Amino acid sequence: MDQDPKLRILHALESQDTTVTFDDPLENEMILNMGPQHPATHGVLRLLIRLDGETIVSLVPDLGYLHRGYEKLAENMTFHEFIPHTDRLDYLSPLANNVAYVLAVEKLAGIEAPPRAQYIRVICCELARLTSHLVWLGTMAMDVGAVTVLLWGFREREKIQDIWDVLTGVRFTTSYTRIGGLAQDITPEAITALNDFLDRFPASLDECEKVLNKNRIFIDRCEGVGFLSKEDTINFGITGPILRAAGVDHDLRRDAPYLVYDKLEFNVPVYYDCDTLARFYVRMAEMRESVSILRQALQKLPSGPTNAANPKRVLPQKEKVYGKMEELIHDFMLVNFGINPPIGEVYHAIEASKGELGFYIVSHGEGYPWRLKIRSPSFSNLQALPAMLKGRMISDVVAVIGGLDPVMGEADK
Amino acid sequence: MELERTNDSFLTTQLDQIIGWARKNSLWPMPMGISCCAIEMMAFAGPRFDVARFGSEAFRFSPRQSDLMIVAGTVTYKMSHVVRKIYDQMPDPKWVIAMGACTSSGGMYRSYSVVQGIDLFLPVDVYVSGCPPRPDNLLKALMEIQKKIARGEKPGQSDKVYIEESAEHA
Amino acid sequence: MKDLLLQKLREQFPSAVEVVSEFRDELTLIIRKADILPVCSFLQSNSDLSFDSIRDLCGADYHRPDDRFEVIYNIYSLKNNFRLRLKVRIDEKDLHVASVSGIWQGANWLERESYDMYGILFDGHPDLRRIYLPEEFEYYPLRKDFPLMGIPGSLPLPRK
Numbered sequence: 001m002d003q004d005p006k007l008r009i010l011h012a013l014e015s016q017d018t019t020v021t022f023d024d025p026l027e028n029e030m031i032l033n034m035g036p037q038h039p040a041t042h043g044v045l046r047l048l049i050r051l052d053g054e055t056i057v058s059l060v061p062d063l064g065y066l067h068r069g070y071e072k073l074a075e076n077m078t079f080h081e082f083i084p085h086t087d088r089l090d091y092l093s094p095l096a097n098n099v100a101y102v103l104a105v106e107k108l109a110g111i112e113a114p115p116r117a118q119y120i121r122v123i124c125c126e127l128a129r130l131t132s133h134l135v136w137l138g139t140m141a142m143d144v145g146a147v148t149v150l151l152w153g154f155r156e157r158e159k160i161q162d163i164w165d166v167l168t169g170v171r172f173t174t175s176y177t178r179i180g181g182l183a184q185d186i187t188p189e190a191i192t193a194l195n196d197f198l199d200r201f202p203a204s205l206d207e208c209e210k211v212l213n214k215n216r217i218f219i220d221r222c223e224g225v226g227f228l229s230k231e232d233t234i235n236f237g238i239t240g241p242i243l244r245a246a247g248v249d250h251d252l253r254r255d256a257p258y259l260v261y262d263k264l265e266f267n268v269p270v271y272y273d274c275d276t277l278a279r280f281y282v283r284m285a286e287m288r289e290s291v292s293i294l295r296q297a298l299q300k301l302p303s304g305p306t307n308a309a310n311p312k313r314v315l316p317q318k319e320k321v322y323g324k325m326e327e328l329i330h331d332f333m334l335v336n337f338g339i340n341p342p343i344g345e346v347y348h349a350i351e352a353s354k355g356e357l358g359f360y361i362v363s364h365g366e367g368y369p370w371r372l373k374i375r376s377p378s379f380s381n382l383q384a385l386p387a388m389l390k391g392r393m394i395s396d397v398v399a400v401i402g403g404l405d406p407v408m409g410e411a412d413k
Numbered sequence: 414m415e416l417e418r419t420n421d422s423f424l425t426t427q428l429d430q431i432i433g434w435a436r437k438n439s440l441w442p443m444p445m446g447i448s449c450c451a452i453e454m455m456a457f458a459g460p461r462f463d464v465a466r467f468g469s470e471a472f473r474f475s476p477r478q479s480d481l482m483i484v485a486g487t488v489t490y491k492m493s494h495v496v497r498k499i500y501d502q503m504p505d506p507k508w509v510i511a512m513g514a515c516t517s518s519g520g521m522y523r524s525y526s527v528v529q530g531i532d533l534f535l536p537v538d539v540y541v542s543g544c545p546p547r548p549d550n551l552l553k554a555l556m557e558i559q560k561k562i563a564r565g566e567k568p569g570q571s572d573k574v575y576i577e578e579s580a581e582h583a
Numbered sequence: 584m585k586d587l588l589l590q591k592l593r594e595q596f597p598s599a600v601e602v603v604s605e606f607r608d609e610l611t612l613i614i615r616k617a618d619i620l621p622v623c624s625f626l627q628s629n630s631d632l633s634f635d636s637i638r639d640l641c642g643a644d645y646h647r648p649d650d651r652f653e654v655i656y657n658i659y660s661l662k663n664n665f666r667l668r669l670k671v672r673i674d675e676k677d678l679h680v681a682s683v684s685g686i687w688q689g690a691n692w693l694e695r696e697s698y699d700m701y702g703i704l705f706d707g708h709p710d711l712r713r714i715y716l717p718e719e720f721e722y723y724p725l726r727k728d729f730p731l732m733g734i735p736g737s738l739p740l741p742r743k
Contacts (some may be wrong), residue, residue: 037496078716091449154460158461236688237690255664344607371599371644383691413715523731
């Protein structure tokens with residue numbers, strides 16, 4: 001074969017051919033397949049890395065191992081039926097995805113949820129951010145070497161999952177929000193549990209920081225690794241903590257406020273180093289800000305209904321459906337035929353824990369969306385992986401992926 | 414009534430029992446964590462629903478060193494080849510737990526790229542339902558596999574066990 | 584910002600903007616297909632407008648007899664905190680559109696995804712191949728004539 005041997009290796013790996021041979025094995029650069037099944041790739045991400053010894057010459061990510069066909073599924077079900085599917089997008093923070101989708105549909109249909117529901121949705125979003133960052137902290141520290149932090153992170157996460165159990169009925173994939181409001185109201189039990197958790201959580205964060213912040217090994221593994229300049233970060237369309245670690249002061253909660261974030265006070269942490277260590281500091285600071293936002297939201301929680309008063313669009317409560325005539329008819333029509341929003345298209349994004357999570361919905365006036373596109377932050381963030389790792393060593397791959405924090409459920413849709 | 418006479422003597426049945434006891438109390442899982450169920454599997458290995466007390470201390474991500482594969486997450490057609498390859502690399506005897514609705518039957522994804530159940534290409538021993546199943550149910554699945562090993566059943570060919578979602582939790 | 588944007592676009596490209604529409608406070612411009620590359624280049628490089636990041640790029644299948652497909656660009660200006668949606672209509676017989684991955688690097692994978700799902704070809708893209716589905720897959724799943732359950736036998740499964 002007259003082909004360039006490197007291309008031959010690449011074709012052989014991609015076509016799973018194990019019979020190819022080479023004349024001079026030491027002359028070739030190695031192509032390493034960091035396969036979809038790997039303890040440190042945060043899900044099913046496949047990386048094809050061309051190595052010269054231990055230095056990375058180039059890197060090609062291969063996605064699609066979790067492509068479940070969300071956008072095609074969305075075209076075949078009503079807006080309400082798609083809510084459980086949104087849970088499984090960024091499966092580390094399911095409540096935030098629910099809120100993002102429902103906000104987009106409400107914008108399209110012109111419904112506004114009552115203030116109590118909006119405050120509870122803010123609580124849900126911030127709790128989701130906390131769980132996502134706790135798993136990030138655990139897995140990134142474990143990948144770099146500090147295995148203890150994984151167990152501490154999961155211990156805290158279990159406490160938040162207990163709160164979700166009381167609030168929504170489910171430990172994990174909640175499907176809590178509904179178009180026009182929420183599935184059920186927050187109970188005093190949940191508020192007490194949340195207050196208890198908020199009192200104890202900062203101490204656990206301090207514990208984790210004590211292990212990692214001044215740790216020589218952690219800093220050496222993360223400082224300067226995964227550098228991507230500010231202009232490149234903006235050009236790639238990267239959002240979220242990575243953008244804030246590159247010195248850009250941009251946060252959708254403050255710049256394009258949704259829900260009641262304009263009534264709450266919070267800081268946006270910005271660091272200027274553009275490397276993995278800066279991303280670590282940004283996320284730790286974000287967790288502390290989330291605690292303060294949660295406290296404010298709990299203090300300001302108003303009383304009132306949790307669902308908008310729009311019977312043609314909002315699903316009625318189950319007890320009334322079994323007892324009263326109008327609610328029964330409305331429930332039947334909404335479940336079978338959908339909410340029928342006006343013809344048009346809308347895009348709404350929230351600041352999820354990974355970046356800007358947006359839904360672009362085109363409606364032709366029927367109960368099903370005509371087109372639903374999910375703007376997933378992990379997909380856009382992963383694009384920058386080859387640029388971040390050019391010329392680095394193979395062991396930096398794990399640290400950089402940890403700093404990027406991709407979730408394949410979102411990136412592969 | 415006829416009693417079947419097997420060729421097993423007293424010593425070999427005792428040996429089988431001892432080997433079965435040793436195997437079932439040290440099942441090392443190979444977590445094939447693909448999507449959301451993987452997070453519940455991490456919680457199942459975490460400090461609260463500790464699986465190390467059942468002997469599964471080492472979550473080896475290498476198939477050559479494990480004997481139980483927990484497939485956790487939606488398996489797409491593209492990923493199915495990878496799962497099968499890893500299953501083939503595990504040494505015998507090996508057991509498979511299909512965790513969650515997606516692996517049991519395709520779950521809520523009836524679409525063009527999701528395999529409607531991993532038993533289309535893998536022999537499964539225990540199915541756990543739930544989306545995702547609570548870690549308690551996964552522990553029950555592990556205990557069912559332990560019971561199967563204690564009974565001396567061969568993997569992949571014995572009766573399938575289905576763990577339903579129930580309201581009792583630890 | 585909206586008026587400034589429309590005025591500058593009309594000065595530079597008098598015939599490129601076909602339709603201007605606004606729904607729920609979001610501005611959408613339908614651009615003529617041949618002009619999309621100069622328009623995007625102008626929007627990114629102009630220092631007053633400075634649309635420096637592309638947030639989303641997707642295709643859509645409207646299943647109409649002419650101009651069946653559309654490509655939708657969602658761009659954002661950090662300096663002005665302004666979001667803009669550009670649309671380009673594509674006919675089925677001529678499924679080509681200029682690639683903007685030279686202007687915004689973030690459009691690279693997004694265009695690959697649109698190609699994978701719809702079969703829209705982006706001229707000038709450095710590496711146009713499928714991203715989600717295996718290379719051998721012959722169909723384009725998000726088109727309206729592809730069934731939800733897929734075509735049996737189109738994706739291979741390992742033997743038991």
